[in-house]
Amino acid sequence: MFGKGILKGLGVTAKEAVSPRLTEKYPEEKPQLPARWRGGTFALDKEACISCGLCAMACPNKVIRQKFDKDENNKKFCTEFVMERQYCLFCGLCVEACPKSCLHLTQEFETAVYAAADVPQDLLAQSNMEQSLSKYGAKPPLPKPAPKPVVSAESSAKGGDA
């Protein structure tokens, strides 16, 4: 029939018009971010940090600015830890590199600020650990190796007969 495609198309649009809307009405409804989303701010667990500097070494863009000092016990501690977010790619390599899993990305996406001076984030001044943290970089526990099959002395002598 001539025009069948047109009628079929009109039927499709008519059905869509009465179907529920799929829009997430921001800002009334916040988006559902994935658990391992690489977010817009960083969080640092200051007690867990061992000041190794691996995160700064892993960063491809020299985003992390750190200064260390040695205290009276000759133990390294961190005197400055700033994330220069204007250069950050949010690749998450720093989070992956941290051996103590103390550096985190957060689920915070409304990170717009009014002044350029507010963009670099001083993690010693404000650790942000109370924010909703992203699960990116969380190292799952390694699986235990399978137990080796125990071969007794008699069966190996007889030739391994089952």
Next chain:
Amino acid sequence: MEFINNIFVNIAGLIRWVFDWLLGLLGLPLGLTDVLMVAVYWVAIVIVCVLCALFYVIWERKLAGYIQRRPGPNRLGPNGWLQTIGDAIKLVMKEDIVPDKADKPVHLLAALLAFVPPMLALAAIPFGEGMAALDLQLGVVYVIAVTTLASLPVLLAGYASNNKYSLVGGMRVVNQAISYEVPQAFAILSVIMVAGTFNLTEIVHFQQQHLWLVCVQPLAFVIYIISAVAECNRAPFDLPEGESELTAGVFTEYSGMRYALFYLAEYCNMFVAAGLATTLFLGGFSGPFLPGWLWFILKTFVIMSIFIWVRWTLPRVRADYVLRFCWKLLVPLTLLNMLVTGVVLYILA
């Protein structure tokens, strides 16, 4: 209910009485009342045009949104219903740019003249019982003639822009408009053959007594709707607007208020086409319970929604296919329809 049905007729009668009294007081001839009533009817039609443009701009965007599973404009006003006012304010605030070598008077005239044909056509369409500003015996002929004029301002706009793409766009609009007038006129003629009169109010009375003419002439209705979509330069026949995606469209050199005039005139043209479709095919202002003018508004709303639905479903037709479709398919179909209608009427009479 009778009172609400006749409310606008009563208001017009009241104004006429006031004018008669005023003229009697001033000692002027009473024939002047008719002249003054023309001004009142014109104001009423302008109000109808403005209201319909105000409503249908936002309804188009909302329905387009619903078809695309999104809510459409929903920030300005309750659920977004005041969006057109925001649009109008935005367009007024824009800079009024006219190209350097463009024909300046014609450039402005085209924008102003865009509103004239729909207003002229709305004068003859009956919105309710006794609510046609011009109840002409040849109402249908008048409306067809006036809607023909609607393509001229677009041609003027294309010419005055000093832009070869706009000129070609304008030529294509005229091409399309004059081609689709033929099946439109023949479809309307089939309806006239059944109803037996050119008077629009009489056609509505015929439908009140018998049955809606869409049941008798379904093919003519479909062909009229297709021709109306092409006449109003709506998708899928929206070459003048759509060409902007390729090079330039007819309205490229129009910004701000000048573009707003064309934009609103498009909705008024659509409203005229929908009003004519309602009057000729869907029984005009007839219907139970509700006042006649409310039925007219509802039926026009349905036809306009069909226009919007078609726009947001179908892709644009290529220029040569537009003409091929008209002359090779629609015109023979309408002629066949007229032949069959004539034969059936001859047998039945």
